Amino acid sequence: MTPHNASGPSRWSDLDRPPLDATALRRGLLHEGxxxxxxxxVQRTGSTNSDLVARAGAAEEGAVLVAEEQTAGRGRLDRRWTAPPRSGLFFSVLLRPAEVPLERWGWLPLLTGVAVATGLSRAAGVDTALKWPNDLLVTVGGEERKAGGILAERAGEDGVVVGVGLNVTLRADELPVPQAGSLALADAVSTDRDTLLRSVLRSLETWYDRWRSAGGDPVTSTLQETYAAGCATLGRQVRAELPGDRALVGEAVAIDGDGRLVVATAEGTREAVGAGDIVHLRPA
Structure with missing residues (x-):
């Protein structure tokens, strides 16, 4: 029988999805320097990004907010992101990259993608590919599926809140759309969310420190090269849905120094796309 309490289902009602251990996470992640x-x-919130942006004025850099359930999680273009309680990792971090020129802050979502993919490779044994600019892809049954996304938002004059949503134990019958995936469906060797979150945040700390120490230079920090190596969009025929109802079709050939996607068209032109929706038209 599923245990209930007066306020609804118990936090232990799905034993395959134990709650995160906040004390152990703090012990593993917080250290001098x-x-x-x-x-x-928190057990439940609308959006960790919205919450952390709202409290950014009083928060230190390096604040991490994690939710067991998000009821109004947002992706790019204000798309909704919802999942059952404790079925994924939904978290946001506050960064203040004062040493980095503002024009290089656009690399932060891409840096986070590299960090998440690196952390998941170590802890989950899953090969995570990056779809430009901020989708996390896993392979399920030989097919690429979106398992997560990244959203960066300005927080005041000197801050950026970066949010990550990642499907961990989502089952096939729980997928929001058939094209979605999860680490469990991609045969991860571990779906222990405490372990995964620690690994991802340690990887993010390493990459952020490297990028910041290089003044945000994507070449010196090796960020540009590493992102390109893990980017599933490069080498693909793509359609870029651009602002102003314009579309651009061509081959994604490079990530430029500003983190933009360079698309080569059939007419022989190259255009750098800084914002927009990217559709993969065929396999690489």
Whole structure:
């Protein structure tokens, strides 16, 4: 029988999905001189990004906010992101890259993608590909599926909140759309969310420190090269849905120094896309 309490289902009602251990996460992530300064886990919220942006004025750099359930999670273009409680990782971090020129801050979502993919490779044994600019792809039954996304938002004059949503134990019958995936469906060797979150945040700390130490230079920090190596969009025929109802079709050939996607068209032109929706038209 599923245990219930007066306020609804118990936090232990799905034993395949135990709650995160906030104390253990703090013990594993907070240390003198490290990036992470606080780790808070809430049972339920609308959006960790919205919450952290709202409290950014009083928060230190390195604040981490994690939700067991998000009811109004947002992706790019204000798309909704919802999943069952404790079925994924839904978290946001506050960064203040004062040493980095503002024009290089656009690399932060791409840096986060590299960090998440690196952390998941270590902890989950899953090969995560990056779809420009901020989707996390896994392979399920030989097919690429979206398992997560990244959203960066300005927080005041000197801050950026970066949010990550990742499907971990989502089952096939729980997928929001058939094209979605999860680490479990991609045969991850571990779906322990505590382990995965620690690995991803340690990887993010390493990459952020490297990028910041290089003044945000994507070449010196090796970020541009590493992102390109893990980017599933490069080498593909794509359609870029651009602002102003314009579309651009061609081959995605490079990531430029500003983190933009360079598309080569059949007419022989090259255009750098800085914002827009990218559709993969055929396999690489």
């Amino acid at each position: 490290g990036l992470w300064t606080s780790v808070d886990v």
